[in-house]
Amino acid sequence: GNSVTQMEGPVTLSEEAFLTINCTYTATGYPSLFWYVQYPGEGLQLLLKATKADDKGSNKGFEATYRKETTSFHLEKGSVQVSDSAVYFCALSMNYGGSQGNLIFGKGTKLSVKP
Amino acid sequence: DAGVTQSPTHLIKTRGQQVTLRCSPKSGHDTVSWYQQALGQGPQFIFQYYEEEERQRGNFPDRFSGHQFPNYSSELNVNALLLGDSALYLCASSAKTTGLAGRYEQYFGPGTRLTVT
Numbered sequence: 752g753n754s755v756t757q758m759e760g761p762v763t764l765s766e767e768a769f770l771t772i773n774c775t776y777t778a779t780g781y782p783s784l785f786w787y788v789q790y791p792g793e794g795l796q797l798l799l800k801a802t803k804a805d806d807k808g809s810n811k812g813f814e815a816t817y818r819k820e821t822t823s824f825h826l827e828k829g830s831v832q833v834s835d836s837a838v839y840f841c842a843l844s845m846n847y848g849g850s851q852g853n854l855i856f857g858k859g860t861k862l863s864v865k866p
Numbered sequence: 867d868a869g870v871t872q873s874p875t876h877l878i879k880t881r882g883q884q885v886t887l888r889c890s891p892k893s894g895h896d897t898v899s900w901y902q903q904a905l906g907q908g909p910q911f912i913f914q915y916y917e918e919e920e921r922q923r924g925n926f927p928d929r930f931s932g933h934q935f936p937n938y939s940s941e942l943n944v945n946a947l948l949l950g951d952s953a954l955y956l957c958a959s960s961a962k963t964t965g966l967a968g969r970y971e972q973y974f975g976p977g978t979r980l981t982v983t
Contacts, residue, residue: 755908787974794870794956794974795909840908844972853899853922854958854972856908 753778757841757857764831764864772826772860774815774841782843784808784817784824785854789838798826798839831864838862868893870959870975878981879947887942887978891959897921898940899972900932903954915940944980952982 758773776782783802787795799808804819813828824841838859845852871890879885891898897916901909911924915934929945938959944951958972 794976795958797971797973800971842908853911853914853924854901854909855911858908859906 753782753843753845753855755841755843755855755857757839757860759858759860760838761861761863764862766833766864766866767830768864770826770828770831770835770862772839772841772862774824774826774857776822776824776841776843778822778843778845780845781819782845784815785842785844786813786815786824786826787840787842787856789840789859791837795840831862833864833866836862836864870957870973872955872957872975872978874978875976876979876981878983880983881947881949883947884943884945885947885980887944887955887957887980888939889942889957889959889975890939891957892973895959895961895973896938897960898934898938899958899960900940900942901956901958902926903956903977905953909956912942947982949982952980954979 754777756775785800786798788798789795799810801808801817804817807816815824815826838861840859841857842854844854870892873888899914900912903909912926912930913920914922918934931943934940954977956977957975960972
């Protein structure tokens with residue numbers, strides 16, 4: 752079946768450090784890929800997305816490129832801030848004839864950024 | 867523009883009881899999905915409603931049921947509660963008829979924290 756695997760956390764970085772959170776997927780077909788962020792005590796917010804191979808999603812300094820050949824969608828940021836501390840979820844969605852499939856999530860990676 | 871809203875925020879129930887959670891979608895959205903997020907885990911898909919019908923369902927027992935109303939709001943009902951049903955329940959809305967740019971985006975509410983004792 753379809754699934755998402757992301758690197759286990761927690762990840763602890765110093766402010767201004769480079770961030771990479773690895774995400775790989777298994778899917779029959781061509782999924783759309785997403786990164787969601789969950790701040791403490793809140794619901795999920797869409798951070799970025801990519802809907803086809805080689806697309807690059809970007810938002811708030813975060814980037815991820817849809818790599819079909821390696822079935823990956825790694826999240827990167829060049830310089831993290833304390834305010835980036837949160838749990839990050841990689842997810843995929845299959846799309847059937849224009850109908851939106853449900854989201855399948857990884858287990859999440861907790862990021863803590865120290866000043 | 868109000869986003870996705872959910873009620874109540876927190877809920878404590880006893881094993882065997884029944885619970886109803888409510889969700890109002892983002893303005894302009896017509897599709898509602900429900901997810902269960904256990905502590906320390908990613909959300910798991912329960913089901914999705916569109917045009918007042920259940921369109922997709924995840925691997926959850928029949929104790930989990932739902933409803934969508936003509937104004938697109940939705941309810942999640944769980945019967946015969948088990949301790950393992952304790953989780954954050956997330957509602958997400960999307961627009962099936964949105965143009966391609968926004969078609970795959972689901973917007974999440976803050977969730978309802980259910981504790982079963």
